[in-house]
Amino acid sequence: MKLAPARTLCPDCRLVDLCLPYGLHIDEVKQLARIVKNKRLLPPEEYLYLQGDECRSLYAVKSGSFRCFISNADGTEQTLGFYFPGELMGLDSLQHGRSTCSTVALETGMVCEVPLSRLNELCTEIPGLQIQMMRILGKEIASDHDQIVLLGHSTAKKRMATFLLMLSRRYGALGFSNTAFNLSMRRVHIANFLGLTIETVSRQLAELGKQGIITIKQRDVQINDLDLLKAIVEHCSAQQLYAGQPLS
């Protein structure tokens, strides 16, 4: 998922309208580009930052995808989310200047580092940038809320369907197909994100496959019936949807 060549600056970046500069005037974008430093290329499995690290920057995803997670005292992990191009990582460190989670590259990826001190200064000069920061933070909060609802109230099937639809929407927004994509994360990370075990993830994917709603081969996903997937999310269980008609 490489969207832009490495040295592109914000004004020429394809992600300009999906990222921090959204809504800014061209000269404001140039100002912002001036404070962005250290574009960094990360190979798969490399950590961007670790839980507890001092963290005085935000990181925008330029290409690739990332996984953010919390390590518990008992050695287990909880995946908090996945990040795709145009999204801002490290927002939780705004609280104390220290990250409360770790972030790792799922595939080769590039990030743009935005030092917080410079960003704060620029926010006072460019009101639109401050508004956009608030929008991004509000969005992060709203999406965390969605995750809380998902983990608090849903069956395994609904969690799986919600996950696939979330990927579909985000890939679509980036200009990729919203019905055929490649999972950049392993089953264990999906399981971990959805509060399930890998066995359950595997079984749910298999069942969606048997019902013809998706076709899945390892990491390759093809969504055959987006509406049915949405129906699973809106109602509760897929069985109900099929009541009275034979499957497969």
Add this chain to the structure above:
Amino acid sequence: MKLAPARTLCPDCRLVDLCLPYGLHIDEVKQLARIVKNKRLLPPEEYLYLQGDECRSLYAVKSGSFRCFISNADGTEQTLGFYFPGELMGLDSLQHGRSTCSTVALETGMVCEVPLSRLNELCTEIPGLQIQMMRILGKEIASDHDQIVLLGHSTAKKRMATFLLMLSRRYGALGFSNTAFNLSMRRVHIANFLGLTIETVSRQLAELGKQGIITIKQRDVQINDLDLLKAIVEHCSAQQLYAGQPLS
């Protein structure tokens, strides 16, 4: 939980160091106080705003407590969190100017309304205020992450213990006792917040009572052994802690 008389302005409010003005100079606090409007008194069960409402303000809790929740299509609710004095409600509406959740008073409470347009203006004039906003937003994100971890990975007992400790910490921070307090929410809201049923909440509380860790009578909670409660959260199940020694 009435901390301050109704008409107190920010500079004289007891919550000044727990709320939005934290870290500001006295004249900056006065500037902030000038944009705060419509202190509103809400009786129990009254809604501050509804899911989907246009929402161009943030609301600081001055007294009382509030519950924030999302209503699902199937009629179920997910409680996202509880708000106590000094905390800021409505942060998710920063995304689109529309609230993604409903907020309701649990008991008689007072809120201070902070119009977003004025707040944004003031943030460009007072760098400390902008920093504080970022801190508050980062804190909200980090606490949502904690909730995701709790819902994704914990037994009923651990959820219950975590909940009690969270209340203990927050009441303590407000200057109240951190070992004896009154629950302002019903069992159903606790259940709903923790992704459990009321029956499970009731049973877990009863068991903590039998073990002598807490004493609970309806809404009155007395924590007898804070360390043991912490141990339940850090380890996994209380049974392990008691291995080998008779209970009660």
Add this chain to the structure above:
DNA sequence: GAATGAAATTGATCCAGATCAAGAATACCG
């Protein structure tokens, strides 16, 4: 292309917490 190891699938069993079903305690109100 065979050998090794990691990741994913599939099957069998188990259990924590949900659900169902009474009761008990408390609050509300005329």
Add this chain to the structure above:
DNA sequence: CGGTATTCTTGATCTGGATCAATTTCATTC
């Protein structure tokens, strides 16, 4: 104060997803 409606507790049973246990599939390396 008694009657009614909520809210909470407690007990009995059930079940979705976890756990345990093989396989199978895929990726990597020589």
